[in-house]
Amino acid sequence: MSILSWNCHGLGTPWAFRFLKEIVLQKRPDFIFLSEILCKQVTVEKFQQAVNFEGKIVETQGHSGGIALLWRFQNEVTLRTFNKNHIDVFVKNKAGDEFRLTGVYGEPDRQKRKEAWDMIRMLSSINTGPWCLIGDMNNVLSQADKQGGRPYPQWLIQGFRDVIEDCSLTDLDLDGYPFTWERGAGTVDWIEVRLDRALVSTSFLNIFPNIKLINLEVSTSDHCPIQLEIHKASIVIQKRVFRFENAWLREPMCQKIVEDVWSSGASVSFYAKIKECSEILSSWGREITGSFKNRINQCKKTIKLLKGRRDSNSIAVLKEE
Template identity: 30%
Template sequence: MVWNFQGSASKAKLAALKDIIRTYKPSVFALVETHMGGEHANKVQKIVGYDSHARVDAVGFRGGIWVYWKSDLVNITPVTKHPQYITMEIARNSETPWFFTAVYASPGPQNRKELWSELENFARQNNHPWMVAGDFNETRNLSERHGGDANMARRCDLFNNWIENCELVELEFSGAAHTWSRGNSIETRQSARLDRALDKGTIDLEAKLRRELDEILEREEILLYQKSRVDFIRDGDRNTSYFHVSTLVRRWRNRISSLKNSDGVWVEDKEELKSLVVDFYKKLYTQEGDYDVNAEIPYDLFSELSGDDFRWLTRPYTEAEIESVVHNMGALKADFKPCFITKTGRWCVSRSVRR
């Protein structure tokens, strides 16, 4: 949790802080623009009940960043402390450690330029997930600001270029469009969205999710393409809706919703359809009455065997033939004469002979 505290001496703000912590129970929270020194930071630590903290104190009544955490929940190692930011490494149990930077950017453009340069250098050297959150005292476009000078568009471009160079992605948010305001009348009122959270880990996650989505879409396309049984793609790549409709149409055409029984009546009831199908196949594969198998055998496809050929084919094997097969298997080759059918309907037996 990161809160632009805008001064921490108020009892009302301290009471609100306790309520927020009691509701959301953050393991780590940061207060930026505290306007106070270390003594008050220790007092806040006792009030909220967190046993560890790191801070950069305000310079006069400007700035100040305090970060608190519970050491039994997270292991935090401060990496860099700067008047405009604190960077720390956060680890929880056996998870991969990541970096967190709490920011309160200076209202002065030259000081902010120094902040952008230092954080950009850290981004180049860092190979772990990184979140940057806090008050950047800058906007990304003119719609995030009400009022201001004509130089604001150029400042927005510089800020956007810095975010892109650091490979950061802005996280979604809910709440008021502008997080800072000043002035009590329409003529004097100014407002802007100065607070935001940026993540480097999100851009890697986005790339991973896009790869997974592409793979899933490709599998879906292939599956629907196969189901549709079409020979080519007519309407472009990944036309899954076309393949899906083709599959549904084929299923609809192949679906049997009714059958006609032996009385010529259409049957649509599921149970009656089951009985009708079962009875049909029982009757199909059940032999009824006298059935002459020989009547189905064609006799005019092959020439009739002569008596000598039939007797030669059906004669008993001689002992010499058996010995020849057993002792000379390598020299034997099977050669079968065609199988003929006699007038009596009996199939002839083929014999193996020496070539």
């Protein structure tokens, strides 16, 4: 399962439409969150049909802003809330996974940034389960998230940090190129910033510990798409295979175990006897082979002791001579 997020800066352009379609066909995400779609709903519906996704939620803002969430199977998503800056849904898929997914488009106006932070706090207050937020947050968490230009205002960094701490969220590391937005590429005014990210709750990490956030690094927009790959923790049960140890042949008890099992009741099948014999030998053999290391260590100590005595005797003989 995976989630693709991209600030496409205009889905209505032919190159953005084709690029996103190609990315979806290659990466096969289950959910797509788009921000700054800058188009009417009919364009999103056209794209939805092109990639064969069943579900969608679109919040258009004319030719400015606008967000959309698309998903592969209609009945796996239940809408909770949405506005121009977020789409919040509950996911329950065929595999039995249940979690809350929120696509976020952070407020671009710095003077309104506190409103966006309070929105996340509000969403957190009604959260009761595993939660993932993904999108263009329009925020950074440190000066290391920015390269070029003036330092990022510290009050914005601290404000966003406070939100993450207040909501008990974890900012996921980004695999690949560390920045997701750029301006003035190749010039002296080149600026790069990591604005796109994913935040998850502790309960989300407990259910999906094997998650990876990837910067796809190619784009027709000033933002690179990011993809969150989600995998459940897998419990591998290794079936113990019986193996006869040649070292057991030196032990008299080995032959006795085999004889006792083989002389058991005539009604017991051949395969049942083999199974019983292997189980008993395995249990008994663990004690025998398990003591090999101790035996070896003891032998080494004895050899060392004898060697020490020999050297002492040699020295005594030399002194006498």
